Amino acid sequence: MLTTLEIMKRALSVKSILASISTEDKNRALSYMADMLIENKDEILKASELDVEAAKGKISDVMLDRLSLSEKRIEAMADGIREVIALPDPVGKVISSVTRPNGIVIEKVSAPMGVVAIIYESRPNVTSDAAALTLKSGNVCILRGGKEAARSARAITDALRKGISKAGLPEDLVQIVQDTSRESANELMNGVGYIDLLIPRGGAGLIKACTENAKVPCIQTGTGICHIYIDGDADIEKALNILENAKTSRPSVCNAAEVCLIDERIADKILPLIKERLCEKREACGSIPVELRLDEKAAAIIEGKPALDNDFDTEFLDYILAIKVVSGVKEACEHISSHSTGHSEAIITENSDAADYFTRVIDSAAVYVNASTRFTDGGEFGLGCEIGISTQKLHARGPMGLCELNTYKYIIRGNGQVR
Amino acid sequence: MLTTLEIMKRALSVKSILASISTEDKNRALSYMADMLIENKDEILKASELDVEAAKGKISDVMLDRLSLSEKRIEAMADGIREVIALPDPVGKVISSVTRPNGIVIEKVSAPMGVVAIIYESRPNVTSDAAALTLKSGNVCILRGGKEAARSARAITDALRKGISKAGLPEDLVQIVQDTSRESANELMNGVGYIDLLIPRGGAGLIKACTENAKVPCIQTGTGICHIYIDGDADIEKALNILENAKTSRPSVCNAAEVCLIDERIADKILPLIKERLCEKREACGSIPVELRLDEKAAAIIEGKPALDNDFDTEFLDYILAIKVVSGVKEACEHISSHSTGHSEAIITENSDAADYFTRVIDSAAVYVNASTRFTDGGEFGLGCEIGISTQKLHARGPMGLCELNTYKYIIRGNGQVR
Numbered sequence: 057m058l059t060t061l062e063i064m065k066r067a068l069s070v071k072s073i074l075a076s077i078s079t080e081d082k083n084r085a086l087s088y089m090a091d092m093l094i095e096n097k098d099e100i101l102k103a104s105e106l107d108v109e110a111a112k113g114k115i116s117d118v119m120l121d122r123l124s125l126s127e128k129r130i131e132a133m134a135d136g137i138r139e140v141i142a143l144p145d146p147v148g149k150v151i152s153s154v155t156r157p158n159g160i161v162i163e164k165v166s167a168p169m170g171v172v173a174i175i176y177e178s179r180p181n182v183t184s185d186a187a188a189l190t191l192k193s194g195n196v197c198i199l200r201g202g203k204e205a206a207r208s209a210r211a212i213t214d215a216l217r218k219g220i221s222k223a224g225l226p227e228d229l230v231q232i233v234q235d236t237s238r239e240s241a242n243e244l245m246n247g248v249g250y251i252d253l254l255i256p257r258g259g260a261g262l263i264k265a266c267t268e269n270a271k272v273p274c275i276q277t278g279t280g281i282c283h284i285y286i287d288g289d290a291d292i293e294k295a296l297n298i299l300e301n302a303k304t305s306r307p308s309v310c311n312a313a314e315v316c317l318i319d320e321r322i323a324d325k326i327l328p329l330i331k332e333r334l335c336e337k338r339e340a341c342g343s344i345p346v347e348l349r350l351d352e353k354a355a356a357i358i359e360g361k362p363a364l365d366n367d368f369d370t371e372f373l374d375y376i377l378a379i380k381v382v383s384g385v386k387e388a389c390e391h392i393s394s395h396s397t398g399h400s401e402a403i404i405t406e407n408s409d410a411a412d413y414f415t416r417v418i419d420s421a422a423v424y425v426n427a428s429t430r431f432t433d434g435g436e437f438g439l440g441c442e443i444g445i446s447t448q449k450l451h452a453r454g455p456m457g458l459c460e461l462n463t464y465k466y467i468i469r470g471n472g473q474v475r
Numbered sequence: 476m477l478t479t480l481e482i483m484k485r486a487l488s489v490k491s492i493l494a495s496i497s498t499e500d501k502n503r504a505l506s507y508m509a510d511m512l513i514e515n516k517d518e519i520l521k522a523s524e525l526d527v528e529a530a531k532g533k534i535s536d537v538m539l540d541r542l543s544l545s546e547k548r549i550e551a552m553a554d555g556i557r558e559v560i561a562l563p564d565p566v567g568k569v570i571s572s573v574t575r576p577n578g579i580v581i582e583k584v585s586a587p588m589g590v591v592a593i594i595y596e597s598r599p600n601v602t603s604d605a606a607a608l609t610l611k612s613g614n615v616c617i618l619r620g621g622k623e624a625a626r627s628a629r630a631i632t633d634a635l636r637k638g639i640s641k642a643g644l645p646e647d648l649v650q651i652v653q654d655t656s657r658e659s660a661n662e663l664m665n666g667v668g669y670i671d672l673l674i675p676r677g678g679a680g681l682i683k684a685c686t687e688n689a690k691v692p693c694i695q696t697g698t699g700i701c702h703i704y705i706d707g708d709a710d711i712e713k714a715l716n717i718l719e720n721a722k723t724s725r726p727s728v729c730n731a732a733e734v735c736l737i738d739e740r741i742a743d744k745i746l747p748l749i750k751e752r753l754c755e756k757r758e759a760c761g762s763i764p765v766e767l768r769l770d771e772k773a774a775a776i777i778e779g780k781p782a783l784d785n786d787f788d789t790e791f792l793d794y795i796l797a798i799k800v801v802s803g804v805k806e807a808c809e810h811i812s813s814h815s816t817g818h819s820e821a822i823i824t825e826n827s828d829a830a831d832y833f834t835r836v837i838d839s840a841a842v843y844v845n846a847s848t849r850f851t852d853g854g855e856f857g858l859g860c861e862i863g864i865s866t867q868k869l870h871a872r873g874p875m876g877l878c879e880l881n882t883y884k885y886i887i888r889g890n891g892q893v894r
Contacts, residue, residue, distance in 0.1 A: 072812060076835045154857055160846050162856055169868055170838065248687070252868055268667070271687045273869040294891035301893035393491065415886045416495045419589065427579050427889025436894065437581055437885070438573055449588050449671055449882035450692040451870040463868035466856070467834045470846025472713035474720035475855065 057234050060243040064250035066228045067171045067196045074194050074229055075168050079145040081223065082192055086141045089191075089219035090134040093184065096215040097130045103211035104180065111204045115178075118308075123178050123204055133184040133212070140188040143440045146458040147194040160470040166462045168194030170252035173244045174443075175266060177202040177258035183212045186257075187230045189443050191220075193461035196229050198251070200244060202258075203236035210234060245270040253461075257444050260371065267448075275452065277444035280310035280399035281371050282429040285388040285414070287405035288321030294426055295326065295404040296333045301428045302402070303334065303346055308373045310445060311400050311432040315368055315378045317388045318354070323381045327357045334377065346375045353381035368395050385410045389417045396420055398447045400429040421447060421454035476653050479662040483669035485647045486590045486615045493613050493648055494587050498564040500642065501611055505560045508610075508638030509553040512603065515634040516549045522630035523599065530623045534597075537727070542597050542623055552603040552631070559607040562859045565877040566613040579889040585881045587613030589671035592663045593862075594685060596621040596677035602631045605676075606649045608862050610639075612880035615648050617670070619663060621677075622655035629653060664689040672880075676863050679790065686867075694871065696863035699729035699818035700790050701848040704807040704833070706824035707740030713845055714745065714823040715752045720847045721821070722753065722765055727792045729864060730819050730851040734787060734797045736807045737773070742800045746776045753796065765794045772800035787814050804829045808836045815839055817866045819848040840866060840873035 058066070093100070104125035111123055151164040172195045174186045183199055190197035201209040209232060217227035233240045244251060245266060254274040256266035267276045284302055286295045302313035318326060334346040348360035349367045360379075367378040368391075382388045385403070392401050402424035403414040411425045422432040432454060434442025439457030446452045452460035477485070512519070523544035530542060570583040591614045595601045602618055609616035620628040628651060636646035652659045663670060664685060673693040675685035686695045703721055705714045721732035737745060753765040767779035768786045779798075786797040787810075801807045804822070811820050821843035822833040830844045841851040851873060853861025858876030865871045871879035 072808075072836055072838075075838065156855070156857060160850060167838070268690045273867055275869075291891070297891060297893055305894060389491075411888075417491055419491075419494065419586070420884065422885045422887060425886075425888045427887055427892045428894050430894040431579060431887060431892070432885075436575070438575060448692055450694075453882055454885050463872055465839065466841045466851075466873050467844075468841060468846055468850060469830075469844045472710070472716060473846045473850070474716055475724060475847055475849040 060233050060235060060240045063198055063231050063233055064171070064244075064247050067198050067231060068250050070226045070228045071170050071196050073226060074191070074196055075147070077225065081225065082145070082194075083141045085191060085220050085223035085225050086137055086188055088222045089184075089188065089216045090137040092215040092219035092222070093130055093134045093137070093212065096211070096218070097127060100130055100208060100211040100215065101125060101127070103207035107205055107207045115204060119178065119204075123180070125180055125208055129181070133181050136181070136185055137188040140192050140441060143192065143458055145192065146462045151464055158473050160468055160473050163467045164464050165467055166459070167465045169461060169463055171196045171198065171250060172253045172255065172461065173198040173200065173247070173251045175200045175241055175244060175254065175256045175258070175262065177262065178204040180205050180208045180212060182257060183209045183232070184216060185441075186443060187213070187216050189441055189458060190461060191229060193458045195461055198231050198233060198244065200233040200240060201236065206234065206236050241265070242269070245272065245274070247272055255444055275444065275446050275456070276448040277446055278310050279371055279397045279447060280312070280445075281315065281369065281395060281397045282311060282313045282399055283315045283317060283392050283396060283401045284313045284429065285317040285382075285385070285392070285401070285403045286319060286322065286326060287385060287403055287407060287410050288319035289407035289410060290319075290322060290404040291406055292326060292329065296329060298402065298404055298426070298428045299330065300333055302430055303377050304338070304343070304375065305430055307375055310371070311429050312373070313377070313429050314370065314372050315380070315395070317380050317382050317391060319384055319388070320353070320381050321384075323353065324357055327354055327379075330379070331358045331360070344375045346377050349376060349378045351380040354379045371397070385413050389414060392418055392420075399445065400424065400432040402427065402429050421445070479652050479654060479659045482617055482650050482652055483590070483663075483666050486617050486650060487669050489645045489647045490589050490615050492645060493610070493615055494566075496644070500644065501564070501613075502560045504610060504639050504642035504644050505556050505607055507641045508603075508607065508635045509556040511634040511638035511641070512549055512553045512556070512631065515630070515637070516546060519549055519627060519630040519634065520544060520546070522626035526624055526626045534623060538597060538623075542599070544599055544627055548600065552600050555600070555604055556607040559611050559860060562611065562877055564611065565881045570883055577892050579887055579892050582886045583883050584886055585878070586884045588880060588882050590615045590617065590669060591672045591674065591880065592617040592619065592666070592670045594619045594660050594663060594673065594675045594677070594681065596681065597623040599624050599627045599631060601676060602628045602651070603635060604860075605862060606632070606635050608860055608877060609880060610648060612877045614880055617650050617652060617663065619652040619659060620655065625653065625655050660684070661688070664691065664693075666691055674863055694863065694865050694875070695867040696865055697729050698790055698816045698866060699731070700734065700788065700814060700816045701730060701732045701818055702734045702736060702811050702815060702820045703732045703848065704736040704801075704804070704811070704820070704822045705738060705741065705745060706804060706822055706826060706829050707738035708826035708829060709738075709741060709823040710825055711745060711748065715748060717821065717823055717845070717847045718749065719752055721849055722796050723757070723762070723794065724849055726794055729790070730848050731792070732796070732848055733789065733791050734799070734814070736799050736801050736810060738803055738807070739772070739800050740803070742772065743776055746773055746798075749798070750777045750779070763794045765796050768795060768797045770799040773798045790816070804832050808833060811837055811839075818864065819843065819851040821846065821848050840864070
């Protein structure tokens with residue numbers, strides 16, 4: 057078993073190769089990587105069974121389901137890699153070009169980051185997704201998954217490396233750290249000189265550990281306490297549709313809404329309708345009803361559990377919605393500014409002044425007018441894919457696709473100019 | 476005296492104001508800031524005299540000169556602020572816009588970072604430059620200078636705040652931390668929730684401390700071990716001109732060359748000419764000659780001090796040049812990859828294959844063909860200004876102007892769309 061340091065050294069040694077190989081070579085490697093996942097599916101399934109067996113009784117059924125692989129899921133992973141082939145190569149694009157008065161020509165050109173380390177948890181498909189996206193964007197990747205998925209992530213990586221090798225490229229373009237102890241994560245976070253970018257993907261604890269402790273550049277991804285503000289001038293039907301969608305279409309993801317702010321001008325009218333739509337109707341038709349947690353003003357209008365202070369600072373990831381009545385768009389923005397994680401927020405209004413104020417003042421990656429926060433996603437944004445959703449402001453914000461896995465460099469051509 | 480925490484809280488409280496004020500208001504504030512520097516020049520000069528008096532005997536004459544202010548230097552600072560007025564406002568630009576098949580319109584719009592903290596050393600003009608650039612780019616700034624310049628930085632900040640106030644804006648848009656102990660720098664580095672971006676400006680020690688310890692997003696600036704590679708197919712005259720310029724036009728700055736790599740095909744011919752141009756001719760005409768530190772192969776051709784290993788990893792910032800003979804462009808790139816700080820490197824060649832290889836493989840912020848590394852500068856690149864030169868890959872690389880002090884956000888407008 058290689059140490060983390062040995063893995064980082066190997067990654068560094070192949071970094072310059074990947075920056076200069078052609079789009080065709082990268083696509084051929086991706087194609088073989090997909091083939092090899094299918095060809096090695098028995099080994100991958102066997103590894104997955106061992107992972108699931110070992111995890112039983114230790115993690116929840118939802119997590120167990122995320123962990124387990126089937127033939128269909130492996131095929132979906134291979135399809136995912138093939139979709140990356142179709143995406144444009146982000147490397148070597150001339151972003152801008154200027155000829156200076158002294159005659160030097162300055163081109164700003166997109167370039168790979170170099171070595172990208174991805175620390176993630178137990179979803180085995182992250183292994184193939186991350187490997188495909190980093191390779192296509194000209195980066196060498198070091199994967200470090202969670203211990204629950206260690207065997208399947210290893211088997212998937214082995215298959216991907218066979219594909220890379222078959223394409224005539226060094227298989228160390230994709231490596232996995234097999235040591236899943238905290239120590240190996242720390243070594244990656246401290247890999248100054250080896251790691252150009254660290255991307256943590258997973259729960260709030262993992263992300264906090266990485267962004268606060270990493271000495272290498274790190275992207276903060278994920279946590280989303282997303283707000284829906286229903287303005288006094290909202291179209292009621294749009295508001296109810298968007299709120300139900302943002303809260304219930306997939307409560308476990310980061311772009312689901314956790315908090316609803318309601319303009320006091322409309323509270324009397326809409327709160328009973330929210331209760332009807334999110335609780336009563338859903339229960340009647342066999343869907344999971346939403347648990348409403350109400351501030352004092354809302355509780356004076358409809359029945360529900362009283363909200364505790366920390367309900368407005370919690371990513372529930374569940375069928376729970378905190379509701380607060382505010383005096384208007386200004387108070388809504390103030391509340392969001394102090395409680396948001398900078399992910400996605402929406403205003404529902406037909407009033408363009410309120411919409412303009414909201415989009416100008418709200419300082420989050422994605423700011424919506426009359427649409428569901430659930431659209432914050434690389435695919436929905438038209439990026440074709442996504443390696444994560446950045447909630448920081450440095451480098452990339454919101455969904456990160458292939459372009460966000462590149463940096464740029466300046467290439468300056470002269471004819472002997474001096475300063 | 477406010478504590479660093481109190482200063483960060485005040486900055487946070489005015490952040491939303493600055494994001495939404497007009498270009499005209501920002502420019503008016505800048506104009507008053509410049510006026511107030513002139514109007515308060517006596518106070519500033521008095522403070523500067525006290526700083527210089529206290530520093531005498533403790534710092535070098537060069538540093539003492541950097542520290543001291545004159546009426547002319549204050550006027551230059553005011554002119555610097557007025558130049559920022561003329562630069563385009565980077566905030567609110569639509570970077571891209573896409574209408575998705577479901578009808579939602581996704582705009583990617585430039586937006587301020589928020590609160591920018593700048594930790595710097597003893598140059599008083601950084602105070603006014605940094606304040607002007609952050610304000611124009613819609614950011615609130617917290618300045619934290621070195622202890623040698625504490626009085627003058629304070630006096631300059633006081634004058635700038637009077638200008639902001641005269642423009643009817645909150646003076647806390649620009650604040651200075653008066654505590655110049657290590658503790659105040661640590662508080663800024665740990666200011667999660669308050670500081671959106673930390674920019675250290677100064678020596679290698681300061682920058683390393685910030686990039687390795689900061690829990691807030693941080694830009695690595697500055698250190699430049701810049702290389703000039705003279706290829707076998709170089710034009711000799713261009714090579715000598717560029718090398719002399721890159722080494723001697725201003726040796727104390729980060730874009731000066733520190734290392735010269737020479738293709739063995741041309742070494743016999745060019746090394747004596749380098750010695751003549753950089754040492755003998757300069758001495759004869761009263762300029763400071765360059766001390767050459769030679770690897771074994773170069774020492775077999777001309778006389779000079781033998782280079783020690785660490786001479787190839789040192790930012791001399793002085794009239795010293797390390798010279799190494801290499802077997803060609805490939806070895807030159809390998810050497811640069813293991814010794815460069817990622818700032819600026821140049822190849823001198825008339826061979827387009829060698830130039831293409833060099834620009835593709837070298838992973839530095841600025842890669843030159845037949846031009847001096849001294850051009851890596853915001854002004855020379857046409858950015859109009861510069862808050863620093865980034866040597867990292869995340870967010871900004873090379874000279875950072877107003878645009879690099881912005882992030883972006885997505886504004887998504889719909890008509891009730893759900894996912």
